[in-house]
Amino acid sequence: MVRTILAPMTLKPTIPRYHRVPAALVKAFTLIELLVVIAIIAILASMLLPALAKAKTKAHGVLCLSNQKQLTLGWLMYADDHADQLVWNDLTAEGSGWVRGILDYTAGNRHNTNVAGLTDPNYAKLAPYTQSPGIYKCPADRSYVTIGGRRHARVRSLSMSQAMNSRNDWLGYLTKKTYRVFRKLSDIGPMGHSRAFVFIDEHPDSINFGDVAVAMNDGLPPERIHIIDYPASTHNGAGGLSFADGHAEVHKWVDPRTRLPWKNQSMALVVASPRNLDMVYLSERSSIPE
DSSP: OOOOOOOOOOOOOOOOOOOOOOHHHHHSOOHHHHHHHHHHHHHHHHHHHHHHHHHHHHHHHHHHHHHHHHHHHHHHHHHHHTTTBOOOOOOSSSSOBSSOOOOOSOTTOGGGTOTHHHHOTTTBTTGGGOSOGGGGSOTTOOOEEEETTEEEEOSOOEEEETTBTSOOSSTTTTTOOOBOOBOBGGGGTTTOTTTSEEEEEBOTTTOOSSEEOOOOOTTOOGGGOEESSOBOOTTTSEEEEEETTSOEEEEEOOOTTTSOOOOSSOOOOSEEOTTOHHHHHHHHTTOOBO
16 A cells, blocks of 8 residues: 655745835824924023023123224324324214214214214324224124114224313212323323223213213212213123223123113113222222322
8 A cells, every 4th residue: 555645734824914004104203202302402402502692792702802902002002103192082073082973872863873983084083093993893782773764783882981081071070089181191100001991891872972981989988889871791791991001801790780781772871879899990990089
């Protein structure tokens, strides 16, 4: 009897059939995943933006100091060329001084936008010693005047100490003493050239004439201290100053009454500010008694 041997049958596994999922859906984020990504980006942005803003402010401060050093160098060169005589710090709208003009927020005031008040040597006496009108303005100054419905940046944010060859309108306002107004560079010697400030960033809402006024307060009761003109505080609560020896620095203002916000409108000046250490600082660096 012949036996027939059958080879074992190989059964193919049953593969379940699934519905195909469109490729677009396989690669897409779910709504929750998308929200998580957005949240992470927002967190990273919140961490980075303050650092970027601080870096930008730091860069503005460096450029501001560079501008002031250039302007002070021109101021020193002027004195060297004019037998030690300091450039006149004029307090009129149409006179001839280190600059010409009074700034405000009035559309009809051409001095707000006219760079000739900085660059024409016929009445801007430092013009031959400066290379660009840009050095007369702090890069952090965003003030503007509206003319014909359009915003125009104003041309200047720096002012010169009234003790530097100007009229003595405010130095003795509080103490009723007589203080030195320096007419020649050598006049500053008794005070010290490294201590006497020349240029300063003035608050955009305070600036008007080419000078900045400080009321001396030496020996004055602290309760009687006043702010006449406000310094700028656009560098994280600080502002730039240059000195008669040619150096410049950024100084941090410590009193919140000094660091008023910019509003793009003229502010009230000559304001009582008892015990304001910032005004003591400026007084000590403005002049000395006769």
